[in-house]
Structures are given as structure tokens and as C-alpha cells.
Amino acid sequence: MSNETTEANNTTVTTEATKQPEATKQPEATKQPEATKQPEATKQPEATKQPEATKQPETSGPRDTIYIGKKPLMAYVTSTLIQLSNIPCVSIKARGMSIGRAVDVSQIISRKTENAGYSIGNIKIGSESLESQDGRMRNVSTIEIEVKRN
Numbered sequence: 692m693s694n695e696t697t698e699a700n701n702t703t704v705t706t707e708a709t710k711q712p713e714a715t716k717q718p719e720a721t722k723q724p725e726a727t728k729q730p731e732a733t734k735q736p737e738a739t740k741q742p743e744a745t746k747q748p749e750t751s752g753p754r755d756t757i758y759i760g761k762k763p764l765m766a767y768v769t770s771t772l773i774q775l776s777n778i779p780c781v782s783i784k785a786r787g788m789s790i791g792r793a794v795d796v797s798q799i800i801s802r803k804t805e806n807a808g809y810s811i812g813n814i815k816i817g818s819e820s821l822e823s824q825d826g827r828m829r830n831v832s833t834i835e836i837e838v839k840r841n
């Protein structure tokens with residue numbers, strides 16, 4: 692065998708290995724990566740789609756409310772202090788068993804950071820009617836504590 696024949700065979704092998712079967716080929720304009728394809732039922736009409744550049748993420752701008760849940764106490768203290776560095780007043784909201792944690796967060800901020808000048812403002816208490824898992828209506832206590840920067 693000569694070198695030309697070997698090179699020709701190698702070329703043929705590599706081009707045949709990269710060819711797609713005719714059934715799976717798509718026109719270049721309609722190809723999409725598998726991860727970005729949407730099922731037909733969830734596709735939006737072209738007129739209602741927003742360009743990606745104009746969509747704003749939900750976390751844009753400062754938030755003036757901190758909702759207390761089951762995270763560690765200092766996670767809420769840190770989050771509240773970060774928000775207070777950007778805006779003058781933050782509201783701490785909790786309901787049910789998390790009310791004690793909300794009070795602790797506000798007390799830590801006002802007492803431990805006395806030099807920084809934070810104080811507790813208005814405190815609102817109330818209740819909400821929620822449907823329990825068994826279908827009955829229950830009243831759940833709520834609290835809203837306002838923490839201000841002096």
C-alpha cells in the first residue's frame with residue numbers, strides 16, 4: 692500500500708464516523724440543545740415571549756421584609772444587617788412557632804449592635820386563618836417587628 696491510499700482510507704473512515712444518519716439530521720435553523728427544548732404544551736406564542744435581556748431576576752433591589760423560618764438564628768441576623776446597610780428600615784415577619792426566633796433576631800440586632808445604632812420600631816401582632824391538613828380552619832399567630840437604622 693502506498694501512503695496516498697492509507698491517507699485516503701483514513702479520511703474516508705473519519706468522515707463516515709462523523710456523519711449522522713439521514714433520519715436524525717435536522718436543518719441548522721431548527722436545532723436546539725436538548726436541555727433548552729420545551730414540551731409543545733408549555734411553549735409560549737411568539738407574541739407573548741419576552742426577550743431574555745428584559746427579564747429581571749426576582750432578587751433585584753433591596754428587600755425590606757425578612758421572613759423567619761427554620762434556618763439558624765444567625766442567618767436571619769446576618770440577612771437583616773445586610774439589608775439595613777442598604778435601606779433604613781427592615782420588617783421582620785414570622786408566624787406560629789417561629790415568632791420566638793423573630794423576637795430573638797430583633798433583640799440581637801438592637802442589643803448586640805448598640806454602637807451601630809439600630810433600634811426596634813413598631814411591633815404588630817395578629818393572626819391568620821389557615822386551612823390545616825385535615826381540612827379545618829385554624830388561627831395562626833403572626834408578628835411583624837420593624838427594625839430601624841438611627
